[in-house]
Amino acid sequence: MPDFAPFSLPAISPAQQLEQVANFRLQMSTRRTVRHFSPQPFPVEWIEQAIATAASAPSGANQQPWRFVVVSDPDLKRQIRIAAEAEERENYENRFPQEWLDALTPFGTDWQKPFLEICPYIIVVFRIDYGLDGDRKIKHYYVQESVGIATGFLIAALHLAGLATLTHTPSPMGFLGQILDRPANERPFLLIPVGYPAQHAQVPVLAKKSLDEVMVRR
Helix, strand or coil: CCCCCCCCCCCCCHHHHHHHHHHHHHHHHCCCECCCECCCCCCHHHHHHHHHHHCCCCCHHHCCCEEEEEECCHHHHHHHHHHHHHHHHHHHHHHCCHHHHHHHHHHCCCCCCCHHHHCCEEEEEEEECEEEECCEEEECCCHHHHHHHHHHHHHHHHHHCCCEECCECCCCCHHHHHHCCCCCCEEEEEEEEEECECCCCCCCCCCCCCHHHHCCCC
């Protein structure tokens, strides 16, 4: 059984509360998915702080079923790109249904993923499906949900550090565990290229749904 300790939140005025949540909304509204990265380096400590933030996320039974593998080695990034492009080419040419291809057409995406080599870092997020105690497997609960929440924390932290990101999910992703030599209980969840946007980077002009469309009050 864990120990329990008193808990409270900092006392701030309602006006400050509204200001803080509104400021965060404005900051996050400028986050965009980027596919054109600059090779400009930056300190790995920024990545470490963002991952530490992600690791503070809630999880089922506090099992923290995540692993964040930070890849900067050029050879590993090259291997990841080659394997990802092989799967993505098969997806675009044979696996994806036409309706999915039609949905992707306005964004101009294809099977080629040069950003996987250009960006300074790739963070590969793994979900830990079960723990290990010797030969005994320990069941993990709400793994997908827990890792999803932690990934949201991670993306927000990287954005607040002034870095661009892309959530990339080549499918299937088993090659990531092989290339990065991860154990059998860790399964790839997604990979996140991280860096500064390239000077020529462009993003589509998109409209988000209004608050009235996404929120219901009862």
